[in-house]
Amino acid sequence: MYSIAIHGGAGTLAKHLFTPEKEKAYQDALALAIAAGDVILKNKGTSLDAVQAAITVLEDCPLFNAGKGAVFTHDKRHEMDASLMEGISLKAGAVAGVSNVKNPIQLARLIMEKSEHVLLCGKGAEDFGRLNKISFEDDAYFFDELRWNQLLQVINEDGAHLDHNVNVEIPDKKFGTVGAVALDVYGNLAAGTSTGGMTNKRWGRVGDSPIIGAGTYANNATCAVSCTGHGEYFIRAVVAYDISCLMEYAGLTLELACKKVVNDKLVKFGGEGGLIAIDTKGNICLPFNSEGMYRAWKTHDTEINTSIF
């Protein structure tokens, strides 16, 4: 028995602006990412490998705000964050504010396995990656005309942009993040998240994606969670670990814990977004309180499912 779920960010184009072609492009990309994780799980690979493989596909796809598709910062750069965690050992790795790293999720994995640390930031993290021979790409690799226009549109405004102020013609304008959670045949859970942050972000802002407990958490005693949403609220609400604690300490099922956090606590708190979660029985929950969330899931005995709204 195994299961996997992924997300490509919460907050999408309004449904009436979504052409059938656009919708198909997203669904195809999500299916490709699920398939990359599925083949690993089917061949008795680990949930950690499956999570990393699925996220790598999403990072390599320009449609999503992570890796190649990362949005531009105020300084016209790309600053990416990622994290992952495995439920059997509670080991975790995370990276924040790195540029030119082809696959930030790979760097997070490397930090988990080859350093004594959990979280490395900025240039130091890049140096650690270089020393360990991960792939870097030049700025041209990350350039995308849509993303560039997205920046130009808001660069003279004050804030960083997660919201409707960005041209509605541009998809995943909001909480662009990708993530994956998986249960493998050994009964082990894993979770991972990767993001390019917010268009026009400044001041070295870091959201919830690289924060263990906020954007990512995995524990074989409870569940694996990857979040997407307004990162500041997700940090303050310690969202991913909250799901786990509601299961472990309050005895809630995965479904009830997800409902309570995403559709009750976060709504009252003003935190827009969603998450994907999985438990050791292979149950999958994909709750969100935004208009939509790019998502896909598959279990050992079902086909690939994709959904947006």
Next chain:
Amino acid sequence: MYSIAIHGGAGTLAKHLFTPEKEKAYQDALALAIAAGDVILKNKGTSLDAVQAAITVLEDCPLFNAGKGAVFTHDKRHEMDASLMEGISLKAGAVAGVSNVKNPIQLARLIMEKSEHVLLCGKGAEDFGRLNKISFEDDAYFFDELRWNQLLQVINEDGAHLDHNVNVEIPDKKFGTVGAVALDVYGNLAAGTSTGGMTNKRWGRVGDSPIIGAGTYANNATCAVSCTGHGEYFIRAVVAYDISCLMEYAGLTLELACKKVVNDKLVKFGGEGGLIAIDTKGNICLPFNSEGMYRAWKTHDTEINTSIF
């Protein structure tokens, strides 16, 4: 009714190496910091102001690994982290990997109140501080001969140092961090933490101190917590929020929650350190599983207490 508690880090000199003069210097510094918070609380100031004031005194004191007393990184620099959170609003501010900022806790407060963000990192965070006119100091202000010798002793070894490998003559060689928690007369909780990290740290390593939920957490529904210890374990165990969840979801008292996390879960997990915690009744807990923890506490109707072992 009000209460305040502070810590100056877990892991101290072995007791037999601690001269009476050294012990008095630490106790005097801790008392000074408590007094700075106490006077605010006594005059009906907020817990957030009291926490910031106490931490500022500790950051300005070269005895502790935060602010002026921050340890050297591998690159012979100082990279500091800090965070704070208030329990009434769950608002939080945090900063990671900043250099030359005189009082990182002030920058965290500024981020909480003047930005739309929670966590800012590195140069971007410094730029935000400069724009808002916080105080910077040159490298000479942060230079300390003990810290410098501490670095030279370990710089050619591989890892960053939290542990016994650093000369036992040098105090707070281990988990150098400062923190404060307080309850004010309005019944509001607050928590804050500040650190210079680990001697010889590399790769832009960030520990638990700036991570909301790991090193710092405050919620009027439960408690306020500031941690000190082996940061990687505290991140993976989401320690500060775990105390809160054990109270909120499992119905434990502050004391039992602290005992379970610090003296049971963290010990089994291998996470050395401690924390200070306070609830809305003014109960204070100061658990640690290391040899000692610099700490002090005071309530509205008691004198200042200080302790190390």
